[in-house]
Amino acid sequence: MIARYSRHEMSGIWSEDNSFDLWLKVEIAASQAWTDQGVVPKSDMAKIRNAKFDRAAYDRLFEETKHDLVSFTQAMGESLGPERRWVHHGLTxxxxxxxxxxxxxxxxxxxxxxxxxxxxxxxxxxxxxxxxxxxxxxxxxxxxxxxxxxxxxxxxxxxxxxxxxxxxxxxxxxxxxxxxxxxxxxxxxxxxxxxxxxxxxxxxxxxxxxxxxxxxxxxxxxxxxxxxxxxxxxxxxxxxxxxxxxxxxxxxxxxxxxxxxxxxxxxxxxxxxxxxxxxxxxxxxxxxxxxxxxxxxxxxxxxxxxxxxxxxxxxxxxxxxxxxxxxxxxxxxxxxxxxxxxxxxxLEATRGLVFSPRVMLLLVEKGVERTNAYDAVQRCSMRSWDEELDFRELVKTDPAVASKVSPQDLNDLFDY
Structure with missing residues (x-):
């Protein structure tokens, strides 16, 4: 990822330095496990625990091997003596x-x-x-x-x-x-x-x-x-x-x-x-x-x-x-x-149209069949859209609505 879209801490996690540090931790942990099983001498483990990774040595070795893990273990081994034979023991x-x-x-x-x-x-x-x-x-x-x-x-x-x-x-x-x-x-x-x-x-x-x-x-x-x-x-x-x-x-x-x-x-x-x-x-x-x-x-x-x-x-x-x-x-x-x-x-740009569902539901509650209530409210809504008229005034004067709902009940609906 380019630096423009990278933050420092995550960049550190995915850096090569962190990768190599984690490889080193795995290799040392493996040697410790072998030591606990009595395979690696404790004296050798004491030295392996202090093994270092030298990036310059790795780069030189990688030019020869073209294999990252082989180059890594060899570079790690260069910081050790004969105990290097235990590095990567049994592993792939x-x-x-x-x-x-x-x-x-x-x-x-x-x-x-x-x-x-x-x-x-x-x-x-x-x-x-x-x-x-x-x-x-x-x-x-x-x-x-x-x-x-x-x-x-x-x-x-x-x-x-x-x-x-x-x-x-x-x-x-x-x-x-x-x-x-x-x-x-x-x-x-x-x-x-x-x-x-x-x-x-x-x-x-x-x-x-x-x-x-x-x-x-x-x-x-x-x-x-x-x-x-x-x-x-x-x-x-x-x-x-x-x-x-x-x-x-x-x-x-x-x-x-x-x-x-x-x-x-x-x-x-x-x-x-x-x-x-x-x-x-x-x-x-x-x-x-x-x-x-x-x-x-x-x-x-x-x-x-x-x-x-x-x-x-x-x-x-x-x-x-x-x-x-x-x-x-x-x-x-x-x-x-x-x-x-x-x-x-x-909210107010559509002249009250956003309250059409409330008007329809009130009509249903007043006994109007739902399809008829929907049609009556839609008729007023389409006039409001097409003629840029106030929706509340249209439903107040629509016979199908006015015959069932009082003006005060309608006014109460138009409230945010």
Whole structure:
């Protein structure tokens, strides 16, 4: 992910330095497990525990081997003496790499959870703030019935709560380790080593594995990220629409510290919804990566590495993009400008038509058959649309309505 759309902490999680650090932790934990089983001498383990990873040595070795894990273990071994023979004992490459990747995914989930909590808090605060602020609800883009603006925010709040639960469930399924040797048979490393390493690293052992941790776990992680991104895109799309000049019920923060200060290079009056547009664009990226993650599930036999090249891109990019747009959305929700007066003007723009369902229901309650009540109210509604007449005055003078409902009862209906 380019630096423009990356935040520092998530960038650190998906950095090569963190990957190598986690590989080192796995290798040291494995040596400790062998020591506990009496295979590796304690004196050797004391030295292995202090092993270092030298990036320059790794780069030099990788030029020769073109194999990242071989180069890593050799570079690690250069900081050791004869005890280096125990490094990577009984393991295969993905025992280390997949277990370390699981730790990265867990770290990513933990950070994303904190960011979700920040967004939930922002949504909760604004939902309470606008709990009693009336606005028009729209279906098919057309005025429907009155609602409160706080209700929109509450809807987003509970959806993000569901997303948080999904992320927590995905974390459980990705936070698994595997140290089962070639093709997962434990022929070269007993299950007790896997159990020990996973316990040391805070992971659960995979119930069954072959030579890789199964990619349905990783696919689920990316699917959850795509779902969260879809929610953010939904919120962003609504804010963008409500910021249109003809509506102008809300606006992104503009010309505030940390936000856009210029809307156009040629039109000085412009205040564009650039931040929510950015969220929509990056949500598409995350959603696209979910397809690749699904395609990574099917590998040949006990393993191939067709997934590897794709994962090196989609896992960091999806994580970084979601972290960025979720943080961006938190700021937008916290600082967006809301125009209650404009909401009221929009409510009144259709001359009372938004109360047509109430009139119909009252007629039914007064004994009018529902179809007849609907037809009578629709007749008045269409006249109001076509002739730009006040809907309340039309229903008051319509014989089918006036014969059943008093003017006072009608007046009581037209209240937000």
């Amino acid at each position: 490459s993905n025992d280390v790499k997949d277990t370390a990747l699981s730790m990265q995914l867990a770290q990513s989930c933990d950070l994303l959870d904190r960011v979700i909590v920040d967004l939930l808090n922002a949504l909760r605060i604004r939902a309470i703030e606008f709990k009693h602020t009336p606005c028009i609800g729209r279906s098919h883009g057309i005025h429907a019935e009155p609602m409160s603006f706080g209700m929109k925010l509450a809807l987003w709040f509970v959806e993000m709560k569901r997303n948080r639960a999904r992320l927590a469930a995905a974390r459980i399924r990705v936070a698994v380790g595997m140290l089962s040797g070639p093709v997962g048979t434990f022929a070269s490393v007993p299950p007790v080593i896997e159990e020990s390493v996973c316990e040391q690293l805070g992971l659960a052992p995979a119930e069954v594995s072959n030579q890789v941790i199964q990619r349905d776990r990783h696919a689920e992680y990316v699917q959850v990220l795509a779902l969260v991104a879809a929610t953010l895109e939904k919120i962003a799309t609504e804010i963008r629409s409500l910021q249109r000049t003809e509506i102008r019920e809300v606006e992104e923060p503009f010309a505030k510290p940390g936000y856009v200060t210029k809307g156009s290079s040629s039109m000085p009056h412009k205040r564009n919804p650039e931040l929510t547009e950015r969220i929509c664009g990056l949500a598409r990226l995350v959603r696209g990566h979910s397809v690749t993650a699904l395609e990574n599930v099917a590998l040949w036999h006990e393993r191939d590495i067709s997934h590897s090249s794709a994962e090196r891109m989609i896992l960091p990019d999806a994580s970084l993009a979601l972290d960025y747009i979720m943080s961006l959305m938190t700021g937008i929700i916290s600082d967006m400008v809301v125009h209650p007066d404009q909401m009221m003007r929009n």
